[in-house]
Amino acid sequence: MKICFVVAMQAEAQPFIDRFGVAEEKDFFAPLPCRLYRANVNGSELDVVLNGQQHGSDLVGCEAACVATMAAIQRLQPDLIINSGTCGAFRKNGAEIGDVYLSNAVMFHDRRVPGDDAWGTQALGNYPVFDRAAEIAQALGYKMGKVTTGSSLDLQPCDAQIIEENKGELKDMEGAAVAFVCSLYQIPVLLIKSVTDLCDSGAETYEEFSRNLAMASRAVAEANARVIQYLM
């Protein structure tokens, strides 16, 4: 099984890259800023694609995730895309900082169009996820949750309402965009997310995110390695 990871931030991917000791293949996606790290694991190809940078910082958010996922699928033809990274979660659902989740569903929470018709349904998304996600989570002892994606780090009342109405549990900035592109190409997608911040903790999100980013990135790197060993 050929697995390709799509990861937004270098900080999220670095512990994982370090663990496998892989080197970058420079300019593989040029002129796109996406970066490719490639390794051989148990005789199969393992690819890690980062969004890369623009304007002096790591590209995050849904547009960069679309570009990286589309480039990865076109050039690497993976059997499975894994979007791994960090996310927010909710204390009221039992989440704690550093918890690792696999997704059992994924949708957008910040695409508001009139909601009762096909157009509203399409805006929310609700894309398919890898049909072995539950099996993997059970085998490796990870929680499962519904990922909702938006383009902002904060949580506005309009976002909270859609998350509440749709029983969202993990709030990220890329998952649904990666899953949307995978749905177009009919490539299975798995989301592995580690919690950096609790949306209902009362703490300032960016401060909490920054404080926990390195720890959560190590947690997700450990989870990535275990999922790879399980699948490959």
Add this chain to the structure above:
Amino acid sequence: MKICFVVAMQAEAQPFIDRFGVAEEKDFFAPLPCRLYRANVNGSELDVVLNGQQHGSDLVGCEAACVATMAAIQRLQPDLIINSGTCGAFRKNGAEIGDVYLSNAVMFHDRRVPGDDAWGTQALGNYPVFDRAAEIAQALGYKMGKVTTGSSLDLQPCDAQIIEENKGELKDMEGAAVAFVCSLYQIPVLLIKSVTDLCDSGAETYEEFSRNLAMASRAVAEANARVIQYLM
């Protein structure tokens, strides 16, 4: 000059497609749902790429715009991308329903991350636009304005604040996503937008948008044809 239009909705593109009498090249972008219409104008190739459909409705919003723009650039290698379509505007800036604008700037208004650093700057975007936009607007008698893009049809207080702070004039759902992808490939991009709704009119946005969509689409089709004749 080889021009490629990227348009979200069939309704937005149809008057333009009808005018040039072009036929669709079926499945050109398969497995992507994007649709290609191709014509020869004054001896040059003219392409119109639509996002296509998913879940039973026309794909709108930033993720579909990224995919369509990336596919268009990769497969058609245009000299210029034109994102044409409809938008909201503000009565307080002198806008009226059916007005046609060319963009003099484009950015996102719904990607909120901490704003004082490189990451916040990147989230807002502010991508380059075609350096002949002002010349064309002057020659053909169109207004110019700054386009801000978000994934929702409504206007939340957090969106209005960013639009106000950044002096946005035209609110759409694709422009900055198209311009972002163009910026990665260094392809010039021009935005041609016709006003379907006034964000500060007090009217219900979806009702106003729906009522004016056909009229605004005819206005933008007329503008597209004039811009083509001017450039090609």
